[in-house]
Amino acid sequence: MTRSVWLKADDAVGDWDARRKRITAGLEAGVDWVLVDAADVGQVRELGDVNVAAFTDGDAKVIDEAEPQAEPDAYVVGKDGEGDGTVDLPADFSGSADLSTLRRDDDRADGAYVRIFNEGYEEFAEAAAQEADYTIVVGEDWTIIPLENLIARIGEETELIAGVTSAEEAETAFETLEIGSDAVLLDTDDPDEIRKTVEVREAAERETLDLDWAEVTAVERTGSADRVCVDTGSLMDHDEGMLVGSMSRGLFFVHAETAESPYVASRPFRVNAGAVHAYVRTPDGGTKYLSELKSGDEVQVVDTDGHTREATVGRIKIEKRPMFRVEAEFSDGDRVETLLQNAETIKIATSEGRKAITDLEVGDEIRVYHEGGARHFGEAVEESIIEK
Incomplete structure (x- = not known):
């Protein structure tokens, strides 16, 4: 399994200067993806060569011709919606804005972002995973148990990305159920922690030979x-x-x-x-x-x-x-x-x-x-x- 490290650098991190410092530290450490808001994609491209994912709602993929934006490598829905709890989960998951966006044949979003507040959000993430190429799950009060459940249930239909705040948490995510998540989404400003997380990813990918x-x-x-x-x-x-x-x-x-x-x-x-x-x-x-x-x-x-x-x-x-x-x-x-x-x-x-x-x-x-x-x-x- 090929593992990857995503770095969260959206507006929740702070102003552009704070985001830029975090992204630069990630580029120097060798992260694989940076997750930002759609408006920042072009600025990230100027900083260095890295895969860029962008938070967006279902309509943000139609770009205003008067103010064109750089295209990311992947669009992610869920922020400011059901995925992060801004909008309450509907009783019928199939009617949610997130999943309808993921299911559209044209301008289909690539990923889903879900914060796991309770069992309902865990089920929501499982449903999103059926449609998304990338499923990002961020545990709140509980982290290990929801991840174990999702690893066991989701299978290979999506790339499961676990939210972490440290290299130690990343190591746990990569080892959970002896299968681990496919990737981690790291949320930290500490350059040493970013570097250590990349090292954890590299160690997780390496084989040990019987000589x-x-x-x-x-x-x-x-x-x-x-x-x-x-x-x-x-x-x-x-x-x-x-x-x-x-x-x-x-x-x-x-x-x-x-x-x-x-x-x-x-x-x-x-x-x-x-x-x-x-x-x-x-x-x-x-x-x-x-x-x-x-x-x-x-x-x-x-x-x-x-x-x-x-x-x-x-x-x-x-x-x-x-x-x-x-x-x-x-x-x-x-x-x-x-x-x-x-x-x-x-x-x-x-x-x-x-x-x-x-x-x-x-x-x-x-x-x-x-x-x-x-x-x-x-x-x-x-x-x-x-x-x-």
Whole structure:
């Protein structure tokens, strides 16, 4: 599931200066959407590149030609109406202004905004979700229980967005019922809280891999090959690296060049990843050949415990270098291998800690990601394949 962070910045926040400061903090933190009033869409566009949703009533989509407004990416109904309690809920939900607007074939609104005051509003939100692409729910006296109920009832027909005021609340929303909301609508002026909420979103999207131990069965010098260094736009920690290998079913953990040496300065943005033919794992669970990588691509960064994150490739360096062939065997007898440069700066994760490839020996236990099946254009497929 792809999660997102929406930032609330309508006139309830204050004057335009207050709204602008909040939006700017959101842009700098990396929020995905900004929710504003329709009149502010153009000004938000001038501040930066972000998806913009606008509060509107059913008629506000017909723009006055004398004073044209910038178009948002999504219109949201519910403010100053039934959705926020300004207008009492009707006995017959199907006759409400909000839902009739959502159901119109022409100029259909995209989203619904509902504050959950009681069970009636919870039912109203559930009804709105049947029609809306985006359903924003903001809990009042109760927050977790209504969200649990809506997650269980709504299904996949809408993107459910939970109102929150902090990163801690966002984390709870993303974890509720082990499914979580699709997104959160954050209402805060605190730049640190905005940044932390984006970090929570990123953590919620990341997978954790089960890394296996494999026993080294061969370490052999080979001739030279075209070796690839992957330089990213991110600094990596001491226990981070990438998963690379000659065979897609077994990718070797190779450390980033974070260690100092007497001869070479550390380069914590770099992984010396092996020969051009090898695979590297990407954030979507796929693979790419190292030879395919280019500036702007995303690769998956992994730590020795299997926690992952994404990093953007800044540069690829391909040079001819002498290589080692490393072969390792899993407990089930499956053997995998890869080519790595013959150099002291290339470190492998072993059961005894990080170890230079030049010191690796037969019998060492090393970290390898073991995955069954084969790959076709980087995608896992179920078919028979022989790699050797």
